[in-house]
Amino acid sequence: MSSSSKQYTLFDHLLELRSRLLHAVLAVLVVFCSMIYFANDIYEYVSQPLLATMPEGGQMIATDVASSFFAPFKLTIVLALFISMPYILYQVWSFIAPGLYKNEKKLIAPLMFGSSFLFYGGIAFSYYVVFPIVFAFFTSVAPEGVNIATDISSYLDFVLKLFFAFGIAFEIPIVIILMCWTGFTDPYSLRKKRPYIVVGAFVIGMLLTPPDVISQTLLAVPMLLLFELGVFISSIYYKEDDEQSTEEVNHE
Incomplete structure (x- = not known):
C-alpha cells in the first residue's frame, strides 16, 4: 500500500465502499430509467438475428402470460448494466487507487479501459457474427413440417448466456x-x-x-x-x- 499522511480506519473504508456502490447502482438506475420506454424496441433489435433467419411463417411467441412484459424489462436491466460498466469500473478504480503505488496505477488504468473495450467487443462479436451463423444453422436443420416459433423468454436467456460467455471470454x-x-x-x-x-x-x-x-x-x-x-x-x-x-x- 502507498504511504499516506492520513490514516484511514476500517469504518472509513466501509463508508467509502458504500458510497462507491451507491454511485454505481444510481448510474444503472439512471440508464435503465432512460431506456425503459424503448424496452420493446430494444428487444426487437436484439431479436433481429433470429427473425432474419426464420423461414416464411416463422415467428416468436410468448408462452407465459407476463413474458411479453418481463422479457423486454429484463433485457433493459441487463443492457443498463452493460452500458454503465465503464462508470462502475471507474468507481472500483477510485476505491482501490489510493492504495496503489504509482507504477501500479499506470498499469491498472489501461487495463480497466481495455477490459471494458474487450467486453463490449465480445458482445458485438456474438451479435453480429455468431448469432447469424448459429440461428441460420438451427433453422436450416429443423425437420420437415416443424413450424419454428421461439418463446421470447427462452430466446432472451439464450442470447444473454452467449453475451456473457463472449464478453467474459474476450x-x-x-x-x-x-x-x-x-x-x-x-x-x-x-x-x-x-x-x-x-x-x-x-x-x-x-x-x-x-x-x-x-x-x-x-x-x-x-x-x-x-x-x-x-x-x-x-x-x-x-x-x-x-x-x-x-x-x-x-x-x-
Whole structure:
C-alpha cells in the first residue's frame, strides 16, 4: 500500500465502499430509467438475428402470460448494466487507487479501459457474427413440417448466456497480463502450455455455449487468438522490465 499522511480506519473504508456502490447502482438506475420506454424496441433489435433467419411463417411467441412484459424489462436491466460498466469500473478504480503505488496505477488504468473495450467487443462479436451463423444453422436443420416459433423468454436467456460467455471470454488478454504482472506465470511458460490451452479453450467453449459445435468453435477460436494477443503484450512488458533491470545493474 502507498504511504499516506492520513490514516484511514476500517469504518472509513466501509463508508467509502458504500458510497462507491451507491454511485454505481444510481448510474444503472439512471440508464435503465432512460431506456425503459424503448424496452420493446430494444428487444426487437436484439431479436433481429433470429427473425432474419426464420423461414416464411416463422415467428416468436410468448408462452407465459407476463413474458411479453418481463422479457423486454429484463433485457433493459441487463443492457443498463452493460452500458454503465465503464462508470462502475471507474468507481472500483477510485476505491482501490489510493492504495496503489504509482507504477501500479499506470498499469491498472489501461487495463480497466481495455477490459471494458474487450467486453463490449465480445458482445458485438456474438451479435453480429455468431448469432447469424448459429440461428441460420438451427433453422436450416429443423425437420420437415416443424413450424419454428421461439418463446421470447427462452430466446432472451439464450442470447444473454452467449453475451456473457463472449464478453467474459474476450477478457483473456487482460487476465494473462495480470497473471504475468503479478508473477503467477510468464509468457514463456504460457507458450510451452499452448497445446493444453487449445484443449482448454474448446472445453470452455463447450461449457459456456449451447450444445452445438458451431457456437463452441466460434467461441474457442477467438479465445485462442486472444490468448496469443495476451501473451504477445505480456512479452513486451517482460522485455521492458528486463531492459530496465539491466540498466539498473549497469548503473550500479
